[in-house]
Amino acid sequence: MDDLKIFSGNANRPLAEKICKHLGIPLGDAVVGRFSDGEISVEFRENVRGKDVYVIQPTSIPCNENLMELLVMMDALKRASARCVTAVVTYFAYARQDRKTAPRTPISAKLIADLITTSGAQRMLTMDLHSGQIQGFFNIPVDHLFAAPVILEYIKENFSPDAVVVSPDAGGVERARAFAKRLNTSLAIIDKRREATAIKAMTLIGNVWGKEAIILDDMITSGATLTMAAELLMRHGVRTVHACVTHPVMSRNAVSNIQGSMIQTVAVTDTIPLTPDAAALEKIRVLSVAPLLGEAIKRIHNHDSVSSLFV
Numbered sequence: 001m002d003d004l005k006i007f008s009g010n011a012n013r014p015l016a017e018k019i020c021k022h023l024g025i026p027l028g029d030a031v032v033g034r035f036s037d038g039e040i041s042v043e044f045r046e047n048v049r050g051k052d053v054y055v056i057q058p059t060s061i062p063c064n065e066n067l068m069e070l071l072v073m074m075d076a077l078k079r080a081s082a083r084c085v086t087a088v089v090t091y092f093a094y095a096r097q098d099r100k101t102a103p104r105t106p107i108s109a110k111l112i113a114d115l116i117t118t119s120g121a122q123r124m125l126t127m128d129l130h131s132g133q134i135q136g137f138f139n140i141p142v143d144h145l146f147a148a149p150v151i152l153e154y155i156k157e158n159f160s161p162d163a164v165v166v167s168p169d170a171g172g173v174e175r176a177r178a179f180a181k182r183l184n185t186s187l188a189i190i191d192k193r194r195e196a197t198a199i200k201a202m203t204l205i206g207n208v209w210g211k212e213a214i215i216l217d218d219m220i221t222s223g224a225t226l227t228m229a230a231e232l233l234m235r236h237g238v239r240t241v242h243a244c245v246t247h248p249v250m251s252r253n254a255v256s257n258i259q260g261s262m263i264q265t266v267a268v269t270d271t272i273p274l275t276p277d278a279a280a281l282e283k284i285r286v287l288s289v290a291p292l293l294g295e296a297i298k299r300i301h302n303h304d305s306v307s308s309l310f311v
Contacts, residue, residue: 001025003083004301005048009057009069012273015090016056018290023298028053032069040068042076049081052301054125059093059112060272061251067093067112071119078120086300087121088293090271091219091247095130098137113137125296127271127289128218128246143306145296147246147269150287152182154267155214155244163212164188164238168229176216188213190229202232209237219247220268223257230262240264247271250278258283 007028008016020027029045055077057070070087077085097108109131116124117140124142129135135142155163163185167176169192180187188206213233215226220243230241241263248268255277258266267285268274278284292309299306 001298001301003051004297005046005051005053005082006297007044007053007055007073007077009055009066009073011058011060011066011069012056012090012270014273015058015270015288015290015293018270018288019056019294019297022291022294030073032073040065040072042069042072044076044080048077050083052084052086053077053082054086054088054297056088056090058089058091058272060091060247060249063093067115071115074116074120084122085120086123086125086297087116088125088297089116090127090289090293091249092126092129092134095134098131098134109134110137123300125293125300127269127293130218143296143300145289145292145309147271147287147289147292148179148182149309150269150289150292151216151244151246151267152179154285154287155179155183159212159214159242161185163214164206164208166190166206166208166213166215166229166233168192168215168217168225172217175218179216186211188233190232192225202228204232204236208233211238213238213241215241215243215263217243217245219249220245220254220258220266221249222252223250223254223261226263226266227257227261234262243267245269248274248278248284250275254278255281 005028006020007030009032031043033041035041055073059067074085094108094112127145128147165176165180166188167173168190188208191203215229226243233241242265243263244267246269266283269287269289296306296309
């Protein structure tokens with residue numbers, strides 16, 4: 001492991017420290033700051049020539065600042081003659097802009113993929129992409145991990161076997177079906193209709209009466225989907241409603257929405273650091289994906305198979 005180096009930007013340093021602790025190596029010494037005019041400054045204070053380098057940096061809020069930090073860091077590593085630079089982007093911003101939804105609109109996810117590649121990344125490690133096809137936007141190897149093993153263990157330890165797994169929209173059916181199959185439990189689907197960005201109607205498909213409901217989603221943004229889904233499930237006779245989400249984006253009034261909702265608990269992972277008000281919520285449970293990411297980094301570094309982690 002002597003030629004393995006891990007560095008972190010400012011987006012999620014605690015996760016980087018946990019990954020390093022799991023691997024038994026120190027976090028690399030890098031200073032990521034700002035010049036007086038707001039431009040990003042980066043200085044790596046240790047030798048990376050010929051090293052296998054990993055940069056831990058989700059592009060979470062403020063996504064443009066964190067994205068630019070990632071790009072500048074990778075450019076600096078490329079120019080410092082690192083042998084291989086891997087971008088560990090635990091949350092990939094702009095992922096919902098993966099296609100043209102109207103005339104004269106961008107495909108921003110492809111643009112971000114091009115920027116990451118051009119800046120010097122030779123490999124990408126990410127988790128729970130909003131759309132799996134984003135892997136095809138990259139011309140470099142992409143290892144797409146899922147938080148499923150961590151969330152499955154949490155569900156098995158905390159919920160009854162008769163719980164029902166709920167997909168809050170049609171796009172999450174495949175994810176929810178995989179969880180229901182591995183938990184040997186039933187599945188329900190919510191058909192969500194939108195007008196512009198507002199949710200206008202929800203219809204429940206499946207029997208949930210008298211059961212614990214576990215809503216699965218890849219991210220929480222405003223919390224509106226989870227809140228409305230919980231209300232619909234309660235009207236259909238569930239005992240309790242819980243949620244398990246990978247990325248706690250928590251933008252706008254998400255904290256107040258969750259606090260005032262019928263959801264009893266919301267389990268999230270540490271791919272994104274929680275804001276102070278979100279961390280103070282009693283409903284929030286944080287699950288760490290650091291061991292999973294650490295194992296993936298170790299296997300990639302040792303040229304071992306990582307396919308067993310893609311569950």
